[in-house]
Amino acid sequence: MDNWILKGVKNLVNEPSGVNITAPTQVKVKVSHLLLTDYDALLYNGAIKTSYPRIIGKAAVGIVTEAGENCYDVKKGSRVYFQPSRACGNCLACKSGKAKDCAEVAIAGRDFDGFMRDFVVCDYSDISLLPDSVSDFHALCIETIGIAENIYDKLNLSAGQRVAVVGGSFSGNIIAQVLMYHKIIPIVIDNSPVNLEAVKKCGISYAFGADDELDENIKNATSGNLCDAAVYCAVSRLPLSLIPRLVGDGKNVVLSALSSGSTVMDMHDIMEKNLTVFGVSNAYGYTDAVINMLVHKAVNIDVFEKEVLTEFNPAELLDENSAFVTSPKRNKMTVLKMII
Numbered sequence: 127m128d129n130w131i132l133k134g135v136k137n138l139v140n141e142p143s144g145v146n147i148t149a150p151t152q153v154k155v156k157v158s159h160l161l162l163t164d165y166d167a168l169l170y171n172g173a174i175k176t177s178y179p180r181i182i183g184k185a186a187v188g189i190v191t192e193a194g195e196n197c198y199d200v201k202k203g204s205r206v207y208f209q210p211s212r213a214c215g216n217c218l219a220c221k222s223g224k225a226k227d228c229a230e231v232a233i234a235g236r237d238f239d240g241f242m243r244d245f246v247v248c249d250y251s252d253i254s255l256l257p258d259s260v261s262d263f264h265a266l267c268i269e270t271i272g273i274a275e276n277i278y279d280k281l282n283l284s285a286g287q288r289v290a291v292v293g294g295s296f297s298g299n300i301i302a303q304v305l306m307y308h309k310i311i312p313i314v315i316d317n318s319p320v321n322l323e324a325v326k327k328c329g330i331s332y333a334f335g336a337d338d339e340l341d342e343n344i345k346n347a348t349s350g351n352l353c354d355a356a357v358y359c360a361v362s363r364l365p366l367s368l369i370p371r372l373v374g375d376g377k378n379v380v381l382s383a384l385s386s387g388s389t390v391m392d393m394h395d396i397m398e399k400n401l402t403v404f405g406v407s408n409a410y411g412y413t414d415a416v417i418n419m420l421v422h423k424a425v426n427i428d429v430f431e432k433e434v435l436t437e438f439n440p441a442e443l444l445d446e447n448s449a450f451v452t453s454p455k456r457n458k459m460t461v462l463k464m465i466i
Contacts, residue, residue: 127244128464130440131179135172138182138441145247150194153253155206155246158465161185161266162443164297164361166242169235170444182235183242184210187256187265189465197250206253207265207417208241210234211410231410242440244464254413260420264427266461270297271416271425272409274304277357277380280406285309287354288347290372293362294321294333296459297382300425301357302330307424313347315340315372316362328426336364344372357382370395381405431458438462 129143147154165184168174190204200206212232213225220228234240256265274297281289287310291302294316302312302325313332314325322333334343344352352374358366358381369379370392379401396403409416419425435443440462 128242129244130181130183130242132169132176132182133179136170136441136445138170138444143243145245147192147194147247149249150196151249151251152194152247153190153197153200153206153250154192155188155208155248155253156191156465157186157188157208157241157244157246158205158463159187159262159266160242160462160464162440162460162462165233166235166240167444174236176236180235181239181241181243183240184234185266185269186241186464187262188241188246190253191245193250199255200250200253205256205262207256207268207413208234208246208248209252209254209413210240210269211408212238212252213410226411228410231408233408242462254417257417257421260417263432263459263461264420265417266459267300267425267427268413268416268420269409270300271304271419272412273297273382273406274301275412275415275419276409277301277382277406278304278308278310280404281310281355281378281380283310283354286311288313290315290344290353290356290369291359292316292336292356292364292368292372293359294318294325295359295361296430298357298359298362299325299328299429301359301382303328303425304419306330307419313344313353313372315364315368317364324429327429336368340368341371353377355379367392367395370399370401373399373401376400377402379403382407432461433458434461434463436463 127142129141132138160183163184166182169182186208193200213220213228214230214232217229291298291312291314294314302314305312315336317336325333332347353372355378356369356373
């Protein structure tokens, strides 16, 4: 049975291992599909630190093969999504019974073993049942959509306000769609014509290149008032220094979508415009809401090209795309089909 273990930077090996249920609240799940993500690539390259050995793989779905007697509503054959984030259990919020406000959310592949393996045994609370109307491919995007929901909540904007989304690839496209779902007007900025075209296919009206006409385009799209907030996706590779040109004074800036590249914003620009800058990097607590959004087709996932592999070596794939963030495939879903 496949069991891909990261033993050090760029040292990913397959060490087959069997796992079994040891508690009545546990389930055993056969992983069926796994999405290779930027996060996996950053862990593989050592850009994100973890303790070794560690099983990576952050986004996966599977089929329950065995369920303990106390796994309510979960049974053999259930199709499920693996929760990629968990409450740490150690911070003040967790110890006070407020795990939903966890200050140190644990992430699969970094803080606990991920899902790049044939079988996973975990507590049934660490999986979510998938409705028939939500396909495996759509479910693999749950966390990205959840991060977008988290961004929307933290921005606390009203319908009709405008948000600059710097980066129009996979994550930026989804963030823009979620904002639009909540009646916020996204303005997407990207230098890839392919990404800008995909954004427009999703019904987003404002999609501009980061060129000499950007300032004028932003003014026209905001009636000269600039944007009410901005979201920066590091995988765009666009300079963070763009942000102060896009937003008005006293606005919020969200940093999202980790990258191996360094990004810099001049402190003078932040202070001059009195900007509030914060990061959003997880979707803890949003899974149920996102599944409901997918049931109602609130986000268009089908716009993304899919590469489904039935024969693969994850180490070779991660070496080929040593940083997914600079790869032409960054707007493509690379899916490992783990069950034939």
